Amino acid sequence: MKLSAQNLCWSAGRLEIVRDVSFEVASGEFLGIIGPNGSGKSTLLSMLAGIRKPLSGQVMLGDMPMRSIGSREVAQKLAFVEQQAETAERITARQAVELGRTPYLGPLSGWSVEDDTIVDAALDNVDMADKADRQWHHLSGGERQRLHIGRALAQEPRVLLLDEPTNHLDIGHQIDLLDLVRRQDLTVVAALHDLNHAAMFCDRIAIMDNGRLTAIGKPHDVLTAATISSVFGVDASVSPDEDGICHVRFRAGGRRRISPTKDDFT
């Protein structure tokens, strides 16, 4: 299912946080959003998820304006894992994933064997099947994060929105998680911090800078030394690795305005 942002704007008082952002994500595409802290990535994702109402502009889910779709139906199509996702404390790991089935339950459609099968598969997918009976408050940050993704997968969405999904994860689980997400037959929009992960896993990358979408395209078109320098203020070199995936190397001491070099005084 495709997802589009059409002229999305959001402000906090007079402060413009997201400024006129438009793009379209094709069905099955993985779009990464990168950008400095405070550039508006989370605000944009929360509008795409239908949680924050745009001040102007609209989100299209498939061919329908999101605001015309009921929240239960949205939740059957789209799942969102927030940056600081939290969950009630007194539940087990499995119960946290079972929450993903909520949009399908109703007075006439109670919990079924099929729901159990879907939850089992989601737990397995995020490598948490062996910890299914653990209490939430006994789990590590990384295990909780994997369960949040498991909950989102149990929701069986067509579109998955992820806000810094690899926070708290060790490198093995970071790669596993992005690989798992990519292998799903899903439209994915994910705010990512690691530029090399974005290059490895995303079909396209969008850059947010100061509330604006300043670039969107294939990783090798978007991730250039000049862009990285102007957006993040960091010196980097970018070269393709043996698989043709662009690889970003950062230079120590290259951060502008933070550690002046001799050249700054001459």
Ligand SMILES: Nc1ncnc2c1ncn2[C@@H]1O[C@H](COP(=O)(O)OP(=O)(O)O)[C@@H](O)[C@H]1O
């Ligand atoms: N509800 C709000 N009220 C005031 N400022 C906000 C609110 N939400 C976000 N902001 C501000 O908007 C800017 C962008 O935030 P955010 O979307 O979280 O950026 P990012 O996810 O790229 O770090 C930040 O400066 C943040 O403090």
Ligand SMILES: [Mg+2]
């Ligand atoms: Mg954020």
